[in-house]
Amino acid sequence: MSKIFPKWSNAVPLQVLIILTVLGVTVVGLVTYYFTPKYTRVGYAPTQPVAFDHGLHAGQLGIDCRFCHTHVEHSRHSTVPPTSTCMNCHNQIKTESDALELVRSSYESGEAIPWVRIHELPEFTYFDHSVHVNRGISCYECHGNVNEMEVVRHEHPMSMGWCLECHREPERFVRPPEEIYNMEWEPASEQARVEMGVEFVHDWNVNPPLSCSACHR
Template structure:
């Protein structure tokens, strides 16, 4: 009679381990990697479709509307904030009042319900970021958001990764502007940075330690 090192029931242990332990763990790991590792909502090129076909190229570019007209809290609070419908209606109560593209805006204004804009730039909850600090330090909007004045649909142009942020914190000068040029968008950003430096722009020392962004 043959002798076995392991009892017969042990043949079922490996499939059970695979089916009940390794497979669920592998699925969870793959799901986590897909959600967090592929940066679905924070990757370069992310361009969500908005509930209103709003063109930054038209408003910020062709018409030259300053970023702060709509994003009023960008230099006053931690969040840039999206404009309320009332801001849109400041103009559109008189301009293109019958445009079908602006129907959601008019309905929002009449009902008081906000337009469900889709956020483009997202940072993880564990990363602390303050818009006011950056804007008042004269970091140009273009440094993080790119040439928004040329975007019919806003898309993300920078990775917003920890390494990318640290590169700027270690060498912020190329991103700094004169306070009057913070919202200015041009192809030659080096000239703006040089002019800011020549104009005696205040020196900044962004934190590069962990607690600076992880609080």
């Protein structure tokens, strides 16, 4: 009786198993690595209609964040400044600059400059800037060293897990209230910071909610 299956077919089940395992592991690996804001959001640095350099203004010139993002202390939203804010200085400085053409025409016409939004949470998430900056969380913790960025870059994933890291252990991230807008502040040591943090969290009654409805509604 002749053989129906050739000899090599003996190895087929094992080969299929190996191939499927390798493919499975690869797919899981790729999804873990790529399907996360650590990949999809971090590093986003769009070209803005006006090449505003935060490194120059906030870093080199030492202009406080709140000079432009004025309402961050009492609003949910950290406001993007009106063009009149730019013109407080640029009506006298670099008045002929091509880079500022759009700023001048916006100021004349009242048309908004179409800034590209970089940090954008899902719209079922309600983040409040004021409550964070008034309770020891610096701009730096979420936005990184903006004072050194020529082009602003999305620095942190801003995923739920990332938010919860701090909501679970606020003492590791809080800093003295007078240093919130100081982007160059550094704690004496990591341990000193946690000690200060524990005290701050107690004194200021920092109680970051962990319930869903704190942020989602």
